[in-house]
Amino acid sequence: MTREILLDGPPDLRRIYATAALKRGGRQNRLPEVRAERRGVRVDPNNLARYAHACGFTFGGRLPLPYPHLLGFPLQMVVMSRRDFPLPLVGAVHVENSITVDRPLSLADSLDVAVRAERLRPHPKGRQVDLVTEVGAAGEVAWRGVSTYLARGAGHPDAEVSEPAPLNPLEGVATGPTWRFGADTGRMFAGISGDWNPIHVHALLARPLGFPTAIAHGMYSYSRCVAALAPRLPESEVTSRVWFRKPVRLPSTLRLRTAFGEHRTLSVLEGASGELEHAVVEHTW
Incomplete structure (x- = not known):
């Protein structure tokens, strides 16, 4: 039976991360x-x-x-930080990450936000x-997001992995904007999103977790891509x-390339010289 954890306000994510640093994850093979x-x-x-x-x-x-x-992320951390x-x-x-928007939400809406694993x-x-x-208003779910997280450990070579389509099936690949992500990008977006995961904050904190530098939030990189495409997308x-x-890795210079099809866009966010593919973004409607 599913148990509800009803919060009156946003949780303190810095405290959650500080506490979670001492937790290695359970050995059980089932979700709460x-x-x-x-x-x-x-x-x-x-x-x-x-x-x-x-x-x-x-x-x-x-x-x-x-x-x-950003509204659901703190609740994700509440679930993932449990013993x-x-x-x-x-x-x-x-x-x-996958997001489906059934209808747009507005500043005027009173929202109900729920998260489960x-x-x-x-x-x-x-x-x-x-x-x-799931984010809803007036008793109706209007927005649904699925965030997939990987915890590194003993590998399973035969496990299935979701893969994006290659860029070439769509015609007319266009080179879009180029962006510079500075060394402070992670701290900047952490201040907006509340995601103070150490891998985003400073190289000295990221190195013990396997990263030679701090890395940008995936949702920041993704949001930049969606914003660039927004004029071409339905609401x-x-x-x-x-x-x-x-x-x-921070700092980095990135570029966006996009192919446009009927009711579909497919984009690649890559290093400025095309040497690294950082993200693939697809929109369908």
């Missing part, structure tokens, strides 16, 4: 049957404005397609799990999917 939830959430217009400015969205009454992830959660929180890598399964480099976030009945391929 819990759902973390907040009701009547109001979006902070100042935070939304900072997010829009940082990522390149137009600030207005509508929430940008990826923004509700009975089978994977460690610190060091977990965001490898894939699903599909604990093997991965060639360890184990992975889906954190499902509702759209699915946006991203596969995070290689971490973006």
Whole structure:
């Protein structure tokens, strides 16, 4: 039976990360049957404005397609930091994300946000799990996100892994914007998103977790891509999917290339000279 964890306000993510640093993850092979939830959430217009400015969205009454992830992320951390959660929180890598928007949400909406964990399964480099976030208004779910996290460990070479389509099937590949992600990018986005995972904050904190430098938040890189494509995308009945391929080491210079098809876009975020593929982003509607 699923147990509800109802929160009156946003959890303290810095405290969660500090506590989670001592937790290695359980040995069990099942997920806790819990759902973390907040009701009547109001979006902070100042935070939304900072997010829009940082990522390149137009600030207005509508929430940008990826923004509700920021509302669900603290609840994801509540679920993943539990003692009975089978994977460690610190060091977990965001490898894939899928968002479906049935109808756009706005600043005026009173939102209900709920998160649960699903599909604990093997991965060639360890184990992975889906954190499902649903955001609704007026009793109706309008936005659904599935965040897939990988905890490195004993690998399973035969495990199935989701793979994006190659860029070449779509015609007219266009080179889009080029961006510079500075050394402070992780700290900047952490201040907006609340995601203070040490791998994003400073090289000295990232190295013990296997990264030679701090790395950019996957949701920041992805949001930059979605913002660049936003004029070509519908506001509702759209699915946006991203596969995070290689971490973006900070600092880095990146470029976006996109192919356009009927009711579909397919993009690659790569190093400025094309030497590294960092993310593949697909939109369908």
